[in-house]
Each structure stands twice: as structure tokens, then as C-alpha cells.
Amino acid sequence: MNIPLVDLKAQYARIQPDIDAAMAKVLAETDFIMGKAVKDFEAAFADFLQVKRVVGVSNGTDALHLTLLALGVGAGDEVITTPHTFIATVEPIIQRGARPVFVDIDPATFNLNPALLEAAITPRTRAIMPVHLYGQPADMRAILEIADRHGIPVIEDAAQAHGAEYQGKRIGNWGRAACFSFYPGKNLGAYGDAGGIATNDEDLANKIAKLRNHGRMTKYEHEIVGYGNRLDTLQAAVLLAKLPYLEEWTEARRRHAAYYDEMLKGIPGLMRPAVQADTRHVYHLYVIRLEDAAKRDALLDHLTQAGIGAGIHYPVPLHLQPALTHLGYQHGDFPETERAAVSIISLPMYPELEIDQLNMIVEEISQFIGVLKGA
């Protein structure tokens, strides 16, 4: 048996008629650029999130970039974020000429630790960018309390958090804007690159909508210099066809997580994901942690050899990435992030996982820990 980390083929097999019909319609109408499905998806996803506006763009990275640009982040500014995330969280900050300033994570949730946030704020801080990592909301109440006190906007990196909730409200409603990725493997994924910005700020939405499409007012009248960062109609049509399934898929992810939790309980030295009270974790990833980091790579090898597609998200903290050495950070600057990077493993997680697959994964993990225990 082969169990991938994510199985997009299993999903397509279930919804093929919906997807094929949605794509065929776009092909027949040839409205490939800013076609009807773009507007329809924006409205449908805004309704899903219970926000005023969603602006569809080319991908999640561009969603962050356009939001930073629209909020006036530029040369010499600082943006506070976490070093335990995908590099796309910080690339847009650097592209604006601004500097990413890292704050270490809370080791329980892997999200930005609000207790360390205030000390990182300087007169140059122009935005705070928490990431809802693995699908678990960051501690928005604590982050917003500090941000509001300093008058700094919060931009959420919601690339892994479609449908996640914090204190009863969907992610997308907490900061000035929340940036989503619809990369194929995300909880709501297109069949190519796609992204979107959710906001309750109409002016900000209008500004981003203009920026994504060459600063256009009409076809050849350009109010500002913008970008070619539109959401493709074909991708919007795929997303619109998939959106009605998202709740069902999220519930399946949560069931699988609860099953992992139950089955992995009591395995010595293995820590299961901690979920913050009053949040809905949507388990983009199910990430366990080994108390003894020295065993991590061996467990990963063991699972890989058993045909189980485990992964590490993320093995190299951003402050230690070769591309970011110019920021001047060192080993030891963010100890919790560095400890997480060497001790975590992401287990297979996707809605179509079956019980015998989950059992096999748990069996292999128990066997590995048992073998080491006896050795």
C-alpha cells in the first residue's frame, strides 16, 4: 500500500463531472481573462468566509505582495512575522524593499508567540503578518490587542486556513486583510496557481482589484501602474466547483485528525498537535513531534520505506535560509523554531484518507517507536 502525503487524484476521481463541466463551460465561452467565474467565485468565497470582499489573484504569494503594496509598505519599513513558515510569507516583504522581522513561535501551536511580539515593534514597523500555520488560527485576540495599541495593520497569511475559525469567526475577518493560496495541495486548491485576498475594507479591496489588473479603470485607461496578477477564469471555475465540498472535506480532515489523536495517544515520546481553545483547526497538515529529535530522521525514513508519504514543514527555519542571510540572523536567534524544525513530522492528511490507511500509518509509527524502545 502506498499512502501519499496529499492525494489529489483521489479527490478528482470523486468530483470529476463537476470539474470537467466547469472547465468545458469556460472553454466554450473562451472568457479566459476576468470571465464570469472570477466574479462568481469571489462572491461565493466572500459568502463562505462571511467577509465583505474577496479579490481573486494569481497566487497566494502575489496576494500577500499586493496587500503589502496597497497598505503602503515599502523601502525601509519592517514587517513582523514568524520564521516557522514557507518562504512565500516573507518574499513579498523583501520584494517591497521592506525587512522581515522575525518573532519566535509558541512551541505548543507552532504559531507566532504574541508574548514576544511587542518587543519586536519599532518606529519602522508597518505591518504584522501572523501565519495560521497548518490550519490552526494564530492567537489573533492577543496579536490584535498589541497591533491596535500601536496602530499597525495585521495581514493574515491564511494560505493554510480555509474555513478555520477563531472564537467563532472565520479566518478572513480578523486582520485588515487575509491572504489565501489556492495552490493545488491547499485545503481549497485550484488546478494550477491561484490566490485571493479577503477583507472587510472596501477601499482596500478596490485598490487591490485595480493593482492586480494593470491599474485599469477601463480597457486602456490606467489610473496607476499595476501588475498582471489576475486570477485565471479556468482556475476560478475549478474553485467555484470545489467550494461546495469544502465543509465536507474539512470535517473529514478533522475526523482523521481526531482518529490520529486517539490512536497515537500514549505512544511515549510522541507529541500530538495541541489545539488552542475556541479555535477550529482545519488540519491542512497533521504535524506530530518527537521528544527525542535524534529519532526524527529515522522515523521519516521508516515511514518512507513503508510507502507512507510523510514530510517536514519546514526543515530549515527562514532565518537560516541561504536566501535570507542578508537579514543577519544567526543560529540560536529563535530557539523554539529551531527545535521545531528538527523534531516535527507531517503525516498524510487529505479528506479521502481511509481508515485502513490511517491504521497502517499508526501501526508503522508504533512499530518504529517499539523497535527503538526494545533496542
Ligand SMILES: *Cc1c(COP(=O)(O)O)cnc(C)c1O
Ligand atoms: C502556500 C503558501 C503560500 C504561498 O501561496 P502560493 O499560492 O503558492 O503562492 C504562502 N504562505 C504559506 C504559509 C503557504 O503555505
